[in-house]
């Protein structure tokens with residue numbers, strides 16, 4: 001039985017690395033992947049990992065029917081032994097339905113990798129649909145850590161290092177950016193308190209929180 005599996009994790013947990021690893025492992029057994037991605041940091045039609053590995057992928061643009069794409073590929077004599085989807089949170093819900101249809105009607109495994117929730121802790125529409133339809137959900141256990149050392153479970157959006165909670169669901173940025181819009185993974189406690197590494201560092205240096213002599 002083929003299955004639709006949703007591998008979910010935070011931004012910095014190594015999802016794309018695992019996606020590439022699955023592609024590599026099955027390729028070494030003679031199986032050929034069709035790789036979809038959307039808005040990868042390396043650019044259109046690329047699946048890249050933070051460790052620097054990059055491979056070509058099919059950009060799942062808005063309005064694209066992923067099931068029809070696979071059917072057309074197969075009818076041209078192409079191979080789709082299994083499907084890997086990265087940045088699956090950015091897909092439209094109907095594209096997730098198309099992937100489920102591919103599992104059921106084309107008998108291919110689909111491995112979708114994505115972030116479950118956005119910087120406001122709300123589910124991305126694509127991730128919500130994956131949770132609704134997946135045969136299996138795997139929470140990735142690659143340990144991404146909050147600055148405090150706890151397990152990072154939430155994605156924060158930052159501007160100049162300060163956490164923001166307003167704005168569009170999707171804004172291009174990366175966890176390594178310091179100045180403009182960036183992202184940082186936090187534990188839930190510090191996400192709730194809006195304490196990023198930068199604001200925690202500033203608080204530690206602030207005279208108001210130093211112990212008062214004799215106090």
Ligand SMILES: [Zn+2]
Nearest residue numbers: 146148187190
């Ligand atoms: Zn923390």
